[in-house]
Amino acid sequence: MDQQSLELPVLGRSVLASLTIRDVVLIERLTLNFRTGLCVLTGETGAGKSILLDALGLALGARADSGLVRQGADQASVTAEFELRGDHPALAILREQGLDDEDRLIVRRTVSPDGRSRAWVNDQSASVTLLKRLGEELVEVHGQFDTHGLLNPQTHRGVLDAYAGLERDAEKVASLHRDWRKVEDARANAEQEIARARQEEDYLRHAVAELDALAPKPGEEAELSETRAVLTHREKLVEAMNAAFADLSGDRGVERALASAIRTLTRIAEKAGGKLDPVIAALDRAANEAAEGIAALQAASADVDMDPQALEKLEDRLFALRAAARKHGVDVDALSALRKDMADRLLLIEDQGDLLTRLAKEAEAAREAYRKAAEKLGKARRSAAAELDKVVAAELPPLKMEKARFRTTVEPLDPADWGPAGIDRVAFQVATNPGSAPGALNKIASGGELARFMLALKVVLAQTSTVGTLVFDEVDTGIGGAVAAAVGERLEKLGHGLQVLVVTHSPQVAARGAVHLKVQKTAKGNQVTTGVAELDGGDRQEEIARMLSGATVTAEARAAAASLIAGRA
Template sequence: MLAALTIRDVVLIERLALSLNAGLCVLTGETGAGKSILLDALGLALGGRGDSTLVRHGSDQASVTAEFDLPDDHPALALVREQGLDVEDTLVLRRVVTADGRSRAYVNDQAVGVTLLRRLGETLVEVHGQFDTHGLLNPQTHRSVLDAYAGLQTSLAQVGAAYRAWRQVEVARKEAAAEIGRARAEEEYLRHSVAELDQLDPRVGEEEELAETRSVMMHREKVVEAMNGAFAELAGERGAERGMNAAQRSLMRIVDKAGGRLEPVIGALDRALAEVADAVATLQALSSDEDLDPRGLEKLEERLFALRAAARKHNIEVDKLALLREDMSRRLNLIEDQGDALERLAREAEIAREAYLDAAKRLSGWRREAAAKLDTAVSKELPPLKLDRARFTTTVEPLEESAWGAEGIDRVAFLVATNPGSPPGQINKIASGGELARFMLALKVVLAAVGTVPTLVFDEVDTGIGGAVAAAVGERLSKLGRDRQVLVVTHSPQVAARGAHHLKVQKQATEERVTTEVVELSDRQRREEIARMLSGAKVTEEARAAADSLIAGRA
């Protein structure tokens, strides 16, 4: 509930700090005293429109702070947590408007956008009156209100789950159909490309291998010349191998006369001869290598150039040709398998759609039953509120399939007809200001247990009524106050007498300026205020007695 409201420099209000309580709180005062200013200030803290006209003359800025005491599971606190803001014992909304029209918003002293302030305000306070109305007057809320009234949360969850399952299958079917459509459009191209790539048969890493071999083959003459020269130096008539053999034979003739000193030399020559023999054998093998065959260069270059030409054609790297071939083959296989795949997905989508539709139709039936009960309950509240000629109707109509959603297949609307024989229409377009507030009051009385908005504000709900009707309005406001905090701006003594708390809005005039103040009335002061409302400027003893009677009758 709204626990405190602090206002500084808003129009005629210089400094005001209000502590508010649960139950029905009435605000009274002379016409022009500033009651509308008080509601404008509250609206500012709730994210309403703010401009420089709200700043008191001579001040640099206006500020309004609204402090709310809420249960831990209230949607406003969940929204605050979603935004990553600190959650404290109370929720404090603050709005500042400067004299040049700039605006700043805060939640628990943390700067936020005005949009967030407005979203929070919609969960905290509903205002019903002649000029500022929302909540139940918004047709988009009617379906959720009816569902809450009927206790259809479990059915709603089932419908939502069925809808999401259906949409998931539908998305898969549409994506598959789109992919198949794209594949069909390029089927001829795919078949031609796959045939070319099959014939080419590219391998990952092949370009690098071919480029290295081509480099060697392009230098074949120099390589062969160097190899032949090395072979001659190693194995020719004057080659190293011949010389080492001669040296070894010469040493072997005197090895036994050298006392073992020549053994290391002979061993070294043995090892050298073995290495030379390996080198000669390798050179002989390389001389017959195909990479050095001049006839192979042309064939190799044809292969390399063919791979690179295919890569340029498809605008990819040569090493990705093999992957492209696999992907194109997969898309061709998809075309061939498309009939079975689409048929299977279509069956699954139809089954999911029927499951959703069955759940949604059951929900529709329960909504129609609840609508009839709601109409009956609201209709009983209308005659005492001087709306006995009015008719309240809850319509549950089917939506086009394109508008179906997780909340079902229905459009729900609260309609009224204020005169017999006239067609029903939207409440805010049919009812006058006073009727509008009383319609909202009747609805709120019936829907007392529905919704999470803790504070209701009724602005001049008693416009154009008096006597027994005003008493009925007061009785219903008092009834609402048992479950919610209700603030009502009233000119009716019958309504004022019903309040659990009474605030009076009044002007204070000095030679320098006029200001608006709000005071909480004691029992004696309250008696005087209600007597004033009954008798006018001059309070009579008869008016005081009537006030006592009204106050006593609220129990």
């Protein structure tokens, strides 16, 4: 089958571009390139149609089974390539996982004979969970095999909103719910803080009083430690500084010597022709520096030569600070901040009435705004539900389900269950027999009925989902004639806007396909393999004739097949 360009009519849609299968059950090597529209897969029972669906499911995160590995092969491998468009949700998932978010999405899965599997997304290693998440956004499978999407009640509310164009209203409700919860959380936190502060009030008041008396300052510990080190060596420092002062001053001190030298040179400077000027300037600078040094030495000596009891007082202060820090489990430098925090908590107790009253008013206002918007959304949902029920009901009689009923329930939630999606619970329910109570889709309908319900829903909801590929497995089970023709017409209608893959035994459905693939077994010596061929012209007519007449294809069957194909045109 030649690859053809893919037309994506709806922004944010996806389509399956190709499926490559290696060593899966009876399939040795197979690559299928798909187009948009209705693609029908036919073949005799046991030819391997289910293998194709199993392979696709494997690529989309289904449970790996060692039985899928072809006998004698090292591993089974399936690669599915999708083309994405616009703001498809799969792109957001890829960005969330730090993977390349390209318009082409390639997922690959391998399974070894011991049942272990590996997965890749855009050639980067990925988890099977990620494949499953992506698969739920890319393909919906309806019929005899695993299903999701519309069968999950959690999706029904969003589907109804999309059908009725209520997404913006739903986003507004979600935003108002976030605002409400934010205020409620703030109030709850304030109540907890106040309750904790009340329990600790006596302790806080005592601790703040102690810290106020101590009056700790940031950086004080380092300053005291430095001064303490100086005072510890006070006697040696004083002795050394006094000796230095004696050397620098007095009758033979440096100041007197420099001054005498400067005077002597100054008297004869004129006779030296300027050569002594730099010398005198340097000595003058030295005299000034010496004077400054002596003054600094005197100041330092005065600082050290203090009250001998100063060391004792300093150590008492340092030990008091460190004891307080140990008591409260903080560093000494953090005592000041701790005191402020405790004082703030005491203020919280004193101001609790005003704070809680304000937060309560804000919470009530936010809750009321959310409730009003949610009630408005609920009213619109109920109106849309009635409309949806009506249009789905019109699709059921042609599908041989005239006695079946479809119902969309919109029921109020308990206030405790209100959430970002609103205050309603939405569920699609069906009743397949007259007089029976409606129930959940996946619990009431049988496999064939379920597939037809999904078909009816999908025809109605065709433009609301970003899932661009629908797979129906034997949607025609148990029907024939005009009903099968109606199923074919609806599948063809779906194919105008979506990519639809149908495994069918119905010639009426097969005749509606824009693409017809035949799954068939081929014997190679002692080995049997499954292959797929695209049918056209006479080959397609012959396959539909086989579906009409069985093993022996008659002229009447060929004529009927030609009529079915012509009827599509």
